[in-house]
Structures are given as C-alpha cells and as structure tokens.
Amino acid sequence: SAVISQKPSRDICQRGTSLTIQCQVDSQVTMMFWYRQQPGQSLTLIATANQGSEATYESGFVIDKFPISRPNLTFSTLTVSNMSPEDSSIYLCSVEKGPNYGYTFGSGTRLTVV
Amino acid sequence: AQSVTQLDSQVPVFEEAPVELRCNYSSSVSVYLFWYVQYPNQGLQLLLKYLSGSTLVKGINGFEAEFNKSQTSFHLRKPSVHISDTAEYFCAVDRGSTLGRLYFGRGTQLTVWP
Numbered sequence: 001s002a003v004i005s006q007k008p009s010r011d012i013c014q015r016g017t018s019l020t021i022q023c024q025v026d027s028q029v030t031m032m033f034w035y036r037q038q039p040g041q042s043l044t045l046i047a048t049a050n051q052g053s054e055a056t057y058e059s060g061f062v063i064d065k066f067p068i069s070r071p072n073l074t075f076s077t078l079t080v081s082n083m084s085p086e087d088s089s090i091y092l093c094s095v096e097k098g099p100n101y102g103y104t105f106g107s108g109t110r111l112t113v114v
Numbered sequence: 115a116q117s118v119t120q121l122d123s124q125v126p127v128f129e130e131a132p133v134e135l136r137c138n139y140s141s142s143v144s145v146y147l148f149w150y151v152q153y154p155n156q157g158l159q160l161l162l163k164y165l166s167g168s169t170l171v172k173g174i175n176g177f178e179a180e181f182n183k184s185q186t187s188f189h190l191r192k193p194s195v196h197i198s199d200t201a202e203y204f205c206a207v208d209r210g211s212t213l214g215r216l217y218f219g220r221g222t223q224l225t226v227w228p
C-alpha cells in the first residue's frame with residue numbers, strides 16, 4: 001500500500017488566516033481525497049483531487065474556502081482559508097490505488113483555530 | 115444515496131471478552147466495505163475490507179467481519195479483546211462506481227477494561 005506523509009501534524013492558527021496542508025505520497029496515484037473530521041464526529045469527504053484537473057467538491061464545501069492543488073501524481077495541498085473556530089478539525093488526505101489496497105490515509109493535521 | 119449506520123456509539127467490554135461492532139449500510143448498487151481503526155491522536159488504519167467472494171473477511175489484530183447482503187450489514191467481531199484494542203472504529207462504504215469516495219459511519223468507541 002502507499003505511504004503518505006502529511007504536514008503539518010498539528011497547528012494553532014488565528015482566525016482570519018489560512019493554513020495549507022501538504023500530502024506527499026511515495027508512489028504515483030491517480031486520485032487523492034481530502035476529509036475533515038470535526039471533534040467527536042466521523043469523517044466527511046471534502047473533495048476529490050485528480051492531477052491535471054480541478055478538484056471536485058462535495059456538497060457543503062466550496063473552492064474559495066478549501067482550495068486544492070494537485071500539481072503532480074504524488075502531491076496535493078489543501079488550504080483552509082479565512083479560518084474561524086468552526087474550522088477546528090482534523091484534516092486527512094487519502095489515496096486510492098485500487099480497492100485491493102484499501103484506501104490509505106495520512107496521519108492527519110489537527111487544526112485549532114483561536 | 116449512500117449511508118452507513120453504526121448502531122452503537124460506545125461499546126465497553128472487559129478484557130478477553132468477545133465483541134461485535136455493528137454496521138449497516140444502504141445502497142442500491144454493489145459496494146466495497148471497510149473497517150478502519152483510529153487510535154488516540156493517530157490517523158486511520160485499515161482493519162479489513164470486503165470486495166467480493168467469501169463473505170467472511172479476516173483482518174489484522176484478530177478482527178473479522180461478515181458481509182450479509184440480505185441484511186446489508188458488515189459487523190466487526192473479535193473473539194477475545196485486549197486492552198490495546200481500545201480505539202475508535204469506523205465502518206465505511208465505497209460505491210463501486212466511484213472508487214475512493216468513502217462514506218463513513220459515525221464511529222464506535224470500543225473501550226476495553228482490565
């Protein structure tokens with residue numbers, strides 16, 4: 001399975017600022033996914049990122065708030081823009097290398113907005 | 115629409131007792147099913163997956179799950195739990211036509227007492 005390096009592991013940010021989270025994979029993958037896990041809750045898919053095309057966002061998530069880049073087949077970033085305390089969550093990236101591999105997750109970024 | 119229901123938010127058990135964590139899903143198409151575990155302050159780790167074939171799936175750490183198509187269930191079991199199994203467990207479904215877009219249940223907190 002793929003190995004994912006996600007940075008930063010945690011951060012405390014001021015409201016109104018932005019944070020960019022990076023996800024690096026040790027092999028080429030077609031699709032990468034970004035999830036949010038709000039405190040005490042399950043994971044919700046934010047968007048799907050394919051290399052060479054704009055990300056596809058799920059209902060309730062918009063590009064202006066969560067811009068995503070996918071410059072190549074091993075890397076993606078998620079930016080949380082104009083943050084508010086409600087954005088305090090764990091953000092995780094995931095990759096798909098075919099269902100036989102399951103879907104590997106990064107270790108997550110724990111974001112606290114103050 | 116896809117949905118995943120984990121019927122128990124918390125399951126407390128004593129060490130060496132058997133445990134079952136319940137998961138039901140709704141879908142009108144074939145799906146792939148997964149169980150993930152999240153230890154405190156860590157990312158998600160794949161426990162096991164059902165893609166096709168045998169309905170009894172064995173995973174890591176002695177866990178197994180049984181896919182029941184007629185009841186649309188995918189319950190997770192372990193015959194004898196250890197304190198180290200204390201964690202949050204998530205059931206997830208992946209629509210076969212859209213690989214990688216996982217829908218998660220709300221999670222079940224398994225607490226194993228000595």
